[in-house]
Amino acid sequence: MTEMIRAEKLEFQVPSRNILSIPELVIEKGHVYGIMGPNGAGKSTLLKLLSLLEAPTNGTIYFHGEKVSAQTVTLDQRRKIAIALQQSLLLDSTVFQNIAVGLKIRKQPRKVIKAKVFEWMEKFNIAHLADKHAYKLSGGESQRVNLARAMILEPELLCLDEPFSALDFPTKMKLVEDFKSILTTSGTTVLFVSHDLLEVKSLTNELFILMNGELQQHGSTEDVIANPNASTQSFINEWKSYLTL
Numbered sequence: 001m002t003e004m005i006r007a008e009k010l011e012f013q014v015p016s017r018n019i020l021s022i023p024e025l026v027i028e029k030g031h032v033y034g035i036m037g038p039n040g041a042g043k044s045t046l047l048k049l050l051s052l053l054e055a056p057t058n059g060t061i062y063f064h065g066e067k068v069s070a071q072t073v074t075l076d077q078r079r080k081i082a083i084a085l086q087q088s089l090l091l092d093s094t095v096f097q098n099i100a101v102g103l104k105i106r107k108q109p110r111k112v113i114k115a116k117v118f119e120w121m122e123k124f125n126i127a128h129l130a131d132k133h134a135y136k137l138s139g140g141e142s143q144r145v146n147l148a149r150a151m152i153l154e155p156e157l158l159c160l161d162e163p164f165s166a167l168d169f170p171t172k173m174k175l176v177e178d179f180k181s182i183l184t185t186s187g188t189t190v191l192f193v194s195h196d197l198l199e200v201k202s203l204t205n206e207l208f209i210l211m212n213g214e215l216q217q218h219g220s221t222e223d224v225i226a227n228p229n230a231s232t233q234s235f236i237n238e239w240k241s242y243l244t245l
């Protein structure tokens with residue numbers, strides 16, 4: 001397996017306390033990683049550090065073996081990482097224009113942009129919405145546009161912070177299933193922060209459990225769910241008590 005990201009002695013502190021402390025963490029190319037843990041565990045902070053949006057207080061991050069930081073990241077490295085958040089933050093424009101914007105910034109030819117936008121709208125089942133104004137979309141449609149807008153840039157790493165949390169259950173699970181099949185063909189490496197073990201189980205093949213800013217367990221998603229350790233069992237078993245997993 002190819003190592004994409006390596007973080008060593010990663011720490012994030014604020015004046016009054018330690019938010020995150022992770023001795024070592026490796027992200028391998030092509031894997032889909034879930035990041036779960038209780039509220040305030042440090043999941044979003046970890047995602048911001050690994051996506052190079054924010055610099056750690058201490059520690060080093062390597063991207064393809066090269067030392068990187070939020071301050072020194074090059075445009076070329078930045079373009080390999082895409083981020084999608086819970087709020088889709090779409091532009092005041094049509095679905096087509098929202099999905100096209102990243103390629104326009106990269107000065108792709110108009111013909112290429114049109115073909116690629118239609119290709120990605122088809123993949124996310126939103127081609128019929130091409131001319132619809134983004135502000136008139138449902139929550140599920142908005143998240144499809146949000147994900148298509150990120151995926152069209154063909155990032156090596158896609159960082160997702162609870163992108164499905166505002167969706168009703170059937171809408172969410174349909175999008176998770178569609179997105180899963182897209183990821184199977186794209187081979188994109190994904191970091192997926194979530195509060196929902198069911199969507200994590202559906203989408204990811206590796207799982208990190210973070211508690212109080214520390215990584216308490218990492219393994220295949222199936223194995224972590226089946227065999228939580230002493231630190232994670234209360235968190236995982238609470239989920240299991242509500243779901244048949």
Ligand SMILES: Nc1ncnc2c1ncn2[C@@H]1O[C@H](COP(=O)(O)OP(=O)(O)OP(=O)(O)O)[C@@H](O)[C@H]1O
Nearest residue numbers: 014019037038039040041042043044045046193195
């Ligand atoms: N820049 C900051 N300054 C002060 N405190 C911060 C900062 N960033 C994060 N925190 C605190 O660090 C802790 C971890 O926050 P983070 O958002 O990473 O947790 P999380 O696991 O994503 O939480 P949630 O599940 O509630 O979204 C929280 O207590 C938060 O208030």
